[in-house]
Amino acid sequence: MRNAEDRLKFIKPQEPLLVLEPPLSDDWLHEIKYDGFRTQLIRDWAGVRALTRTGIDWSKRYWPIVDAAEKLPAKSFIIDGEMIAPDPDGRPNFHQMHSRMAWNAELLAFVAFDIMYLDGQDLRALPAIERKAKLWNLVKPADGIIQYSQHVEGNGAEFFAAVDKMGLEGIVSKRRNSPYRAGKSDSWVKVKCWDVADFELIGVKRERGKQTQGLMARDGKYVGTAVIATNRSIKERLLQRLERNRAEQPAGVPTAVTGSNVEWVGPGMTARVRYLRGESKLRHASVQDLREIGDSLA
Template sequence: MRNAGERLKFIPPMEPELVDTPPEGDDWLHEVKFDGYRTQVIKDADGIRLLTRRGHDWTARYQALAEEAAAIEAETFILEGETIMINEAGLSDFHALQAAVSKRTPSRDLYLVAFDLLHLNGHDLRDTPVEDRREILHALIPAGGRIQFSEALPGTGAAVYHLVDQAGLEGMVSKLKTSVYRSGPTMNWRKIKCFAEKEMDIIGVQRETGKPAMVLMADKGHYKGGAFVTFKADKRQRLWDRVQGKVGGPVPKGLKKEKAEWLKPGLVGRVKFLKGEEKLRHAKLLDYRETK
């Protein structure tokens, strides 16, 4: 037990590993993965602090959340959550969040979805199983405010993934119910992301011997990265024939080092990729067409 007047230190986050499929069995709890900023909220003798994933103090940017956190009835705590903004469809909107936190005047449209409790009233809870930590956290958070509890979704991992994907959400996080809290990457927590599909411009190709072929994509003029070409031989050959007629396009700014053939405009590809990433990840070219 610690002295309640002691200043609490930032705890580096426990980080789920990215995997392709949810874990099976009843030993796991499954939550929605929200598209926002990981946030640690500390209350101690110095008041309330809201810190980023790296420990930077963003209390001033999260003023409305700080006010709500101050009303939580506990002398000291460290809780973790995801700061989000909600769009008109009711989904978390990362780009709106980025815009909001970069403004000088703090936004009041922020929410914090709280999912873990690391410390309470002088007690370090990190050696307590996550299932129990979350039960204490749930009782601590008042209903109806901007700080909300991240409910676990009932059902198997596969069923929860299907639900999350159908709802247009970014993904899910599965946690071993018995897991204690340890900073850094861990397989006791796993994140499984959903995929999106979109048409983008094909601006280049990478075809190196011994490596999988890739098309390089841009969206509204912004370079997004590569997508693997997994077509069967005849469709792949048709794509390369189209590519050949367009080789000699400009090298995009900042991409001179890429070993690629750059293309003139006119080819568009439909790409499947992981949601919630700035650049393409686990991306695959589904189809392509020429524009007029």
């Protein structure tokens, strides 16, 4: 009689480092970065289970994918991938994830991008390109709710430009001969695309020796900070308007960004911000322009 001790164990996922440019060498594979929930599918003698990036069992939430994984032609495996909520055109829609997990799990899909264990063999020491070949042989034709993360070899800049044009979040690049290592490693890197949008400027943070930061909100909700990287004349005019347009601290701003060096701005001032796509808060963000209703500081 087998027991729980005999079951395959969760493997801490490998995590890509964030970089600003894709690798140019032909030694790299490039894949689309899918916007969803990192998931590990594990099959052993007791069946298939689906675990989150921290090892929590979400098999009941992902039951259609678990059922599909039971039909894969292997007795045991550990597959790394991303659970997504695809739109009709196949693009991942992160905002639909929670709704589908609760009500329409059959509309989820699992994108497999690595395999660490297969039928008694630990594959982590194999080169990434060989692991992907074994993964494809397991999941092909991958035209159902279990999909396969296609890749290109080399031409990272061209691949990134195509992904950006499609409006996707970014890419993940992996050294083709690298083993699978848990945790962050420079053999996997991610490059995110940029977006530009208008946000409400609710405050300005000035500290000696540091860049001026704008505190941003969307629909009244704080979303992060952006460097005010506009020209000097715009900054000066902004500060003049701050003198005329001071306000009380709005609700919902984390205490970590408040303090005596923050000046709060009254309603009506917007900022055009460049920021990394696919983040819950502004990241690597910079202000391109500042406006008041009916006016522009440019």
